[in-house]
Amino acid sequence: MAAAADAPAARRGPPDPIPVTVLTGFLGAGKTTLLNRLLGDPALADTAVLINEFGEIGLDHLFVREVTEGVVLLASGCLCCTVRGDLVTALEDLLRGRDNNRLPPFNRVIVETTGLADPAPILFTLMSHPYLVLRYRLDGVVTVIDAVNAQATLDAHPEAVKQAAVADRIVLTKTDLLTDAAARDAVTARLKRLAPAAPILDAAAGEADAPALLRAGLYDPARKIPDVARWLAEEAVAAPQAAHAHDPNRHDDRIQAFTLATEAAISASTLDMFLELLRATYGANLLRMKGIVKLAEDPERPIVLHGVQHLMHPPVRLDGWPDDDHRSRLVMIVRDLDPAVVRRLFSAFLGIPQIDTPDRAALTDNPLAPAGLPPAKERT
Incomplete structure (x- = not known):
């Protein structure tokens, strides 16, 4: 009976690539808070999480909801540069644990970057490794933006600008603390200029849930069909683009x-x-x-x-x-x-x-x- 049951599995082709979501955003934007909320969704019970914390001792993992042996802390440096090898190793280790039944099966990976990360090299790593591209696929980049400090952060830190520019989804946090409607409109307009194809979601209004943030890539896993219009948002x-004054700074x-x-x-x-x-x-x-x-x-x-x-x-x-x-x-x-x-x-x-x-x-x-x-x- 067991052999008969295993026969169809043996004839199956390679498994579908596992979607990877990159969660980024500048220091203090609220990435970990958002991640905790997402992991509380029963739909994400089969999600593995990779967390990067800049510095010798990583602390963010202490505040992430437990995902049975699926949380890996990358604490040896900034994910955008010194630990790209660690990222590859961690993703490979997850696959080995999954394939060898040492880890519970997972159907999604979320990579939370440090707030200082340049996301481009991270995407480069996910898209260039010859083995990882067979087993994983980049589902999308979710960028968290602190609405209260957004303008000052974007003015002062090029990394924050790049984090917003490459986003497939932008999550605005702390909007409930931003009482000036004109200031909020200015932040939203600036983000739309940076990433016009990325929907902007209000975390305080409950818009940043799992269905809105995930499945942002080319394929919808539930339907197994290409959704080019959503992916390109051409x-x-x-x-x-609305006319706006350019500040050289x-x-x-x-x-x-x-x-x-x-x-x-x-x-x-x-x-x-x-x-x-x-x-x-x-x-x-x-x-x-x-x-x-x-x-x-x-x-x-x-x-x-x-x-x-x-x-x-x-x-x-x-x-x-x-x-x-x-x-x-x-x-x-x-x-x-x-x-x-x-x-x-x-x-x-x-x-x-x-x-x-x-x-x-x-x-x-x-x-x-x-x-x-x-x-x-x-x-x-």
Whole structure:
């Protein structure tokens, strides 16, 4: 009987990748409070948690609800730099414990970063490790923002700006302490400029629950279908941005989101050359890229792209278009890079003639110094 019961399991393919949610936010924003609330939801009983606390002794794990042997403390340094190897090891250890039945089965992982973390290298790690990309998938980035101190924090700390810019969901905390409606509107408007595709949820109003924060990625595990519209939120990025005064002291004036879109099918070689030149020339300025592309070789089965700085995640081919919009769309979040430069580069590879701009042949002849495409501004 046992052998018969095990036979179907033996014929199964590889297990579905486990979704990973990155929970980030600046110091004091309320990440641990939010995490405790999420872990109190019975729907997250099968969630493993990785916690990073900056410094020699980690304390945050003392305040996280117990998840049976599934909470791992990464206390050897900041997750964005010195402990990326520890992150890989911890994720691998969780898999081994799960596969060997030493740990209860878990179907989701939440990684809580230190408040000083730059999230881009963390995403890079999750997307680049050859084994982890087979067993895990990045579901989304949830960024917690302290509404009372948001403006001062964003003005003073570039890390906080990047945490907001790469978010798939933004959670505003302490809004009940912010009695000035105009101040709250200003915070919300600033965050929408930083991450126009990210819904902004009010924790005090009970909006930041598990269904609203999780399943933010390309696939909805409950339905097993692609939800590209939600993932890209292109309409939010493409919407005209409200006019606002630029303060040169604000770091977020250096970060912009925009969309590249075309009805034309793109050959795989053209796409590869465009992405390679984009990475080589402006990779440091590309905080995040998400997109769906119609390939000339197979226009009915688009591919999904996901990139962070110099790294492009292995493309995923869909069985068909998820909706009636069959355009190629690339949503980009950049820092210190004029969107017009990327648009000209994209048009050149598509063969769209432009005045005073090199064509594709000129670009590929000299890929490291494309004429007519000025370098990004120097970062401070």
